[in-house]
Amino acid sequence: MKPRKKFTIKHFNRIKHLFPLQRGNVIYTDYQVMKAMLYALENGGKWRQLPKSYGNWNAIYRRVNRWAKSGLLATIFEYLYQEKLTSMSIDALCLDSTTVKVHPNACGALKKAESR
Numbered sequence: 001m002k003p004r005k006k007f008t009i010k011h012f013n014r015i016k017h018l019f020p021l022q023r024g025n026v027i028y029t030d031y032q033v034m035k036a037m038l039y040a041l042e043n044g045g046k047w048r049q050l051p052k053s054y055g056n057w058n059a060i061y062r063r064v065n066r067w068a069k070s071g072l073l074a075t076i077f078e079y080l081y082q083e084k085l086t087s088m089s090i091d092a093l094c095l096d097s098t099t100v101k102v103h104p105n106a107c108g109a110l111k112k113a114e115s116r
Contacts, residue, residue: 007038014085018076028055028063036060 007052012031021031028036038049050057067073 007035012083014083015076015079017074018079020072027059033063036063064111 005054009031012034016030022030032055036050037060039054040050040060046059047057050060054060064073067076
């Protein structure tokens with residue numbers, strides 16, 4: 001995997017106009033959250049394994065989750081792609097899951113009474 005270029009404040013300044021105005025008691029800036037999100041994406045998206053230097057993983061996750069639900073992340077990545085600031089584009093999303101059907105007895109279902 002080719003390492004990504006370091007995300008700097010100079011890069012962030014080109015996209016900061018896309019972010020909503022922060023209100024209330026905000027612990028992490030949008031720049032800090034973007035850096036943490038990019039680190040998590042680069043390392044497999046494991047929020048709980050986010051280094052302490054990025055801040056509380058749950059607070060970062062909640063902010064990124066709000067951005068994703070509101071469509072802000074899609075807007076940001078589309079803008080970065082159009083401005084040729086990144087070669088990454090979001091064309092498809094794939095979730096991988098494995099399921100195995102199990103016999104009802106394996107799940108603790110009641111067994112039929114024996115006939116004598």
